[in-house]
C-alpha cells in the first residue's frame with residue numbers, strides 16, 4: 001500500500017499534492033512539468049468564455065513573505081482548447097479543469113464544453129467579479145455561489161464539481177455550506193487574499209492593476225483557519241490551498257481538514273519539483289511520528 005495515496009472525488013492521487021490553478025498554465029507541456037515534479041494531480045489555469053489578454057505588466061511581484069499578482073485571467077478562451085485537450089489525455093495524473101465566467105450563463109457554457117473533455121474534476125473559480133451582478137464576486141454571497149453550482153451541475157454529467165472559494169469575505173463558511181447544498185462535490189479553499197503594494201519612491205502602486213491577490217507563506221494561517229472552519233461545516237472533501245511550501249505545511253493543512261493540498265506559489269519558491277519534495281517530507285514526518293497513512297491526517301486537529 002502507498003501510505004501517501006489519497007482519493008479525491010473518485011480520483012486516486014499518488015500523494016496529496018495538487019498543482020494549484022494559474023501557476024503553470026493550461027498546456028500539456030506546462031502541466032507535465034508538475035506531473036514530472038511529483039504532483040498527485042494538476043489543475044489548469046482558469047479557462048474562460050472567450051480570449052482574454054490579461055492585465056498589463058507588471059502583473060506579479062515577489063514581496064518579503066509572499067507574492068502579489070493581478071494577472072487578469074489571461075486565457076485563450078475555451079473554444080480554442082480542442083488540441084490542448086487531446087494532448088492532456090496523455091497526462092498520467094488526474095487533471096482538474098478550472099473554469100471562470102462573468103455570468104452564470106458563461107459558467108454553464110464553459111462547463112458544458114469542458115465536461116465533454118472528461119477532466120477528473122471541474123473547479124469553479126467563483127473568486128472573480130460577476131459583471132452581470134454589477135461587479136460583485138460570485139463567491140461573496142452564498143446564494144450567488146450556489147446558483148453557479150446548480151447551473152454547472154445541470155451540464156457537468158458525471159464529472160465532479162468543486163468550488164474554489166475566496167477568503168475575502170466573512171461569509172466563506174456560509175458560502176461553502178450553500179455550495180454543498182447546491183450539489184457541489186468538493187470545496188477548494190482558498191484563492192488569493194486581496195492585497196496591494198506601493199513603490200514609495202515612485203509614489204505609485206507596484207502592479208499596473210494597482211491591487212492584486214496575495215499568496216505564499218504569509219497566507220498559510222488564513223488558509224488553515226478557513227479549511228478548519230469549512231471542515232466543521234460540510235461533509236464534502238476539501239482541497240486546502242494557501243501558503244504550502246513544505247511537507248510540514250501540507251500535514252498542517254490536512255490536519256485542519258484538507259483531503260488534498262494545493263501548491264501554487266511554492267512552485268516559485270522551490271521549483272516544479274516542489275510536489276515530490278513535499279511528498280517526501282510528508283513521508284519522513286509520517287514515518288518519524290508513527291502515522292501509517294496520509295488519509296489518517298485528515299481533520300486530525302479537530303476535537
Ligand SMILES: Cc1cc2nc3c(=O)[nH]c(=O)nc-3n(C[C@H](O)[C@H](O)[C@H](O)COP(=O)(O)O)c2cc1C
Nearest residue numbers: 020021022046125190191215216242243263264265
Ligand atoms: C500567478 C498566479 C496566478 C493564479 N491564477 C489563478 C487562476 O487562474 N485561477 C484560480 O482559481 N486561482 C489562481 N491563482 C490562485 C492560486 O491557485 C492559489 O489559490 C493561491 O495562489 C494560494 O495558494 P499559494 O499560496 O500556494 O500560492 C493564481 C495564483 C497566482 C500566484
